Amino acid sequence: MSAREHVLGLDLGGTRVKALALTPGGEVIARETAPSEGSDWQERVKGVVAALSERLGPPLVIGVAAPGLAASDERSIASMPGRLPGLEGLDWSAWLEAPRGVPVLNDAHAALLGEVWQGAARGERDVLLLTLGTGLGGAAMVDGRLLRGRVGRAGHFGHITLDAAGAPDIVNTPGSLEDAVGNHSLPRRSGNRYTDTATLVRDAGRGEPLAAAIWSRTVRDLAAGMVSLINAFDPAVILVGGGIAEAGDALLRPLAGELDRLEWRPAGHRVRIAKAGLGDLAGAFGAARRALDLHGFHIP
């Protein structure tokens, strides 16, 4: 009904597509979701866009966040083996019949842009995002610019090593941060006592010795990985997002203790560690922001 000026941010996940309609200032006007499983997910994404356009009128611009490595021209996801058949190489500008080009970003890259725009790193220029979930992903902004890299892989922080002599992870990194911290490896790390980090953290909080020991080790490993990233990227702030970050202070407090021990603090400079602020909407916010920037819209 409304004809209010707005931008659409789409975040395509393995199970759902989330869409936000935002003012150019970042205020949420409307949201939609739809399942993204099954072979007709592309039609359902189109349906979400059509539904919002019917309610709100046509958007100024559209941006897309999706898993995988984005092509350097930002028109598609160039590489995403396995999930979401048809995503690789799909030209979103053509598919959505958008009058203006639709930029496509890696989902973690988009989440970082979202957090800098409207989340827990507002106004920052040197930011890392670590998403701690089943696996471990991330993104980097340095000197005010999101890092892409040669094949769009920058920020794959799950695949830094914590143990050069360790077992290879899914992309051959020995003893990786993802394998040390990600939920997927918790059964192995706990002798099959835990399958879910939330339960582990709850039991650790109750003083259960095995849980406390595993959680301490997890936090120590995360801190060691953060220290590598601090010395390599020199951020002002590191945001932690994803399901494991829902532990909140049960994560942030022991993490601060580890960083007191491990972090290089030249001239007293200390990196701020904070929980990401936009939850699972960060990617949609960031996709929208990228579309506004790409097409030169003024951001109030």
Next chain:
Amino acid sequence: MSAREHVLGLDLGGTRVKALALTPGGEVIARETAPSEGSDWQERVKGVVAALSERLGPPLVIGVAAPGLAASDERSIASMPGRLPGLEGLDWSAWLEAPRGVPVLNDAHAALLGEVWQGAARGERDVLLLTLGTGLGGAAMVDGRLLRGRVGRAGHFGHITLDAAGAPDIVNTPGSLEDAVGNHSLPRRSGNRYTDTATLVRDAGRGEPLAAAIWSRTVRDLAAGMVSLINAFDPAVILVGGGIAEAGDALLRPLAGELDRLEWRPAGHRVRIAKAGLGDLAGAFGAARRALDLHGFHIP
């Protein structure tokens, strides 16, 4: 005598200051060096600049590379504990009485700019530099831009971890890449049999078992560190410089073998590993280039 248009690049090291006079196209016109030890090193740097100016006329611009963390306004080194007394906070534009501002860069950052301009990464946009010497330093260019970070620390690749349970290094990183590879730790790593990596590599090449084992381990650790950096920064090329890189193929060949095992190569993309091309002049080249860029000179 000549009045040929030129730019000066100064690289201040712990023992020597090197100065290059270059055309804006990067051709070397003249070079000077002077010792930088002792309390009067600042006067001697000024003397080098004066000597070149007398021979060549005044330079268009001057750039400086120096150890430590450069201030974000690029006018000084903000943090450099220990060596070169008086370097911290010295305003080079004022000290050299240069009519145009003199940018000051961290020496590894400058070396990377030099290598991209006139060295082994010419024309590349996604480049990491690792300097392998007594310690291990580095710098990163991503998407065509040199990374500085919040306090100018970006690229301190010596201080990423290879062993989260290891002993802390000089800035508290546990089991660091610097401690695994840098020449400074070779006595410890070899049970005091070696103090110098060149000798280690020579003996390894002769089939001496202890030397071969230590060198293999060193190369494996370097490869693991590189893999972390590849997945975090996504470079097209990694340059290796510094004394240890003088091993040439004795380093690059086994390193390639380790990377075949450890590197993530999405869609077959493989990072090129190469020896840096400008030796100990890279910093002076890069400092000159930064000064040209800062003042908007056309680079042929």
